[in-house]
Amino acid sequence: MKLPFQIMLYFAGFGLLFGLLSVFGTGRTLETFITDRELKQGSLISQIIVKSISRDTINGDIIPARDTLKSLVDKHDLIHYAFITDFDGRLFAHTFPGQFPAQLAELKDISGGRYLTLAPQGIKILQDSYPLIPGMEARLNVGLNQTGNLSFIKNVKTRIVEISAVVALFGLAIAYVFCRRICRPLEKLTNHIRAYGRGELQEKVTIDKRTLEVSQLANEFNQMIDQRGKAEELSLRLGRIMDQSFNEIFIFDAETYRFIQVNQGALNNLGYSMEEMTHLTAQGIKPKVTPEQFDNMVEPLRTGEKQMIVFETVHKRKDSTMYPVEVRLQLMHDENPPIFVAVIQDITLRKKAEQELENHRNHLEHLVNERTAELKETSEQLLHSEKLAATGKLAASFAHEFNNPLYGVTNVLEEVKDGVTMDTDYQNLVDIGIKESHRMAGLIRNLQDFHRPTSGMLIPFNIHEAIHDMTLLLGKKLSQRNVDLEMNLADDMPKIAAVPDQIKQVVLNILQNAEEATPDRGTITVSTEVRDSTIKLHIRDTGPGISPENIKKVFDPFFTTKSAVKGTGLGLSISYGIIKTHGGNIDIQSAPGEGTTMSITLPIYRNGHEDT
Structure with a gap:
């Protein structure tokens, strides 16, 4: 429905609503006023009755209490009936000519200030109740006749409805004039807003300045277009920067750790869609970090001890492969609710380079150790060769000098052995001498061979x-x-x-x-x-x-x-x-x-x- 018709209906409805509220309000006011007045009057009469029948009720004298109750009720036209309940809440006496009405007996709540229609006469009754003795169950219950009062209230309401109808017609006339002056600019502004919402509007709206409020609304709308355009441009720039970043950028809730926003780089590396990421948590992609460990890591950010923490961990992709990352994590306290912003760098190449560097270092250490061992062995061999050379020179210097005398001694001992008759002991000594001479000669030959090995x-x-x-x-x-x-x-x-x-x-x-x-x-x-x-x-x-x-x-x-x-x-x-x-x-x-x-x-x- 168009705005002019809505406004006319609003004015007409306002007139009718005014009438209804007036009827309701006036009726309620009159009812309240009359009820209060009747209750006060009934209270005065009830106090007189209570004083007259309290003793009979306490003594259990039903007939005197009933007669006294009936005589007092007959004197006052306001009171239609009255009945007394004893200290156990049971019916004690009443003023009805016959049996006590079942309608009243079936009521669970007979407290004061309640309206009811007493059958079969259809009399409107205001029910009220007063204690015989404060704090006890024994009570005097009276029914105040409200038929005349309610008829008066109905006539007042009818007059109010008639006046409201006249007000509604007058409101329609005013609404028509208002729509001519206000609704057309508003309708024009509304059409611009709808077009802007569909993304079709590029130009600003122009409104006649004679209507100040509508003109101000149009100006605010134009400013909103400017601000929203700037905000959208900034948002697009930030989005492009995030998506074009080689790093992974995560935004997640500070309480649940559930992801709110993830850049395209993270989606590409992890293999998830944005919809899937919103169902994951920051802990879910860190298989080597337990929830308790993650809580402990971010605790310095929550307490304000640190503004940012940096740590290395492993991320798990959708296909279950893993890769090392360096995490830079910050907590944004000013956001509502607070959020974590994490900038993640894939350090696979760095870790690979570090491992290659470590392997190269170990290889170099191994080569150095090998070269050191070889150098040590070469040095020892050189030292040994020098020892051999020195020994060879020594052998060459004295082998010849020892060989000739030793040869002569050996010949003498052999001549003695062959040409001289000796005791066995001396013979053994000569044999030993010959044997040792031969051994010495062999030693000299070894020395000569050592000097000339080839x-x-x-x-x-x-x-x-x-x-x-x-x-x-x-x-x-x-x-x-x-x-x-x-x-x-x-x-x-x-x-x-x-x-x-x-x-x-x-x-x-x-x-x-x-x-x-x-x-x-x-x-x-x-x-x-x-x-x-x-x-x-x-x-x-x-x-x-x-x-x-x-x-x-x-x-x-x-x-x-x-x-x-x-x-x-x-x-x-x-x-x-x-x-x-x-x-x-x-x-x-x-x-x-x-x-x-x-x-x-x-x-x-x-x-x-x-x-x-």
Whole structure:
């Protein structure tokens, strides 16, 4: 319905409503006034009655109480009936000529100030009640005849309705004039507002300024258009900034943690729609943070201890994949209700870079440790080579000087043994002297070999030949001690460039050391392998092993843990020199109680080797 018709109806309705309210208000006022007046008059009469019948009621004298009650009621036209209830709330006496009306007996509430129609006469009654004794159940109940009063009130209401009809017609005339002056500008403004609501209006509304209020309303509407346009433009800019941000931006309720707004970057990364996000909470996408932990984290924001907290956690996507994030969280107290604003940065690449950096650092540390170990080993080998060189020079200086005198002593002792008859004791002493002379000569020869470790020509040589020959020499001794000899030799072993006698000497020295270290019923294992451009020989025993402080000295000249009778400490030193001369390496692994493994590495033979 259009506004002019509405206004005319409003005016007409106002007139009618005025009449109805007047009827209702006047009627209620008259009823209240008459009721109060009647109740006051009835109260005065009732007080007289109460004084007259209180004693009879207390004594239980029904007939005197009834007669007194009836005589007093007959004197007053206002009172139509009266009845008394005793201290138990039961009917005691009444003024009705016959039985007590069932209509009154069935009433649950007979308190004062209540209107009712008494059948069958249809008399309008105002019911009132007064206590015989304050605080007791015994009461005097009276019915005040209101038929005349109500008829007067009805006539007054009829007059008011007639006046209201005249007012309504006058209101319609005023409404018509008002609509001509006010409604047309309002209708024009309304049409502009509707068009603006549909997004169709771009221009401002113009209203005749003769109607000041409507003109002001139009101006306010135009200002609203300007402000709303600016707000929409700002909102669009902020929305574009949020959606174009590479970071995830979340806005969620400070109490329920339920998401209110999420930018497009977060939706793309998590894989949810905006509708789905509004059903999730900030805790729901953080599987590694419990609700209690999250409450504890945001507590400094609630108390104002901190303005922002920064922490790292993991977000869970819709497809259950996870990715690391850095969270910057703030609490907006001024919003109603308060909200959290979280700016999230996906730190997958950063974590990957950190992990790669850590791996690179560990790799560099490993390389440094390897290079340090190699440098240490090279330094030790250089030191050992210097020791060997010094020993060789020492051997060269005194081997010749000792050899000739020793040879002469040995010849003299042999001549004495062959040409002189001696007691057995002296004969034994001469034998010991000859034996020790030969041992000393062997020692001098070892020293000379140590000084000149390579005295032959390098030829292609299969190291398995040296292994077979040397194990054959030791076979009987090993079997006597029940020492097992295990052979794990590689197939198709390539040859090496070697001086065979020297390689056999090295193998024999190491096998002898292994045999001497291995207890009875122990095991010696000999194995070979081909690795890259080298061959490797491993000789392992089940002996007591070598302590860490001695393992660095095993290749030093004259170092031995054996007695002087069993060894001179030159065997491994000479072997070391021979292997180095052949371009190889000799290594030892041992620990107390775990046996010892000697490993020899030699280059595979290639054409073009020169004599050494």
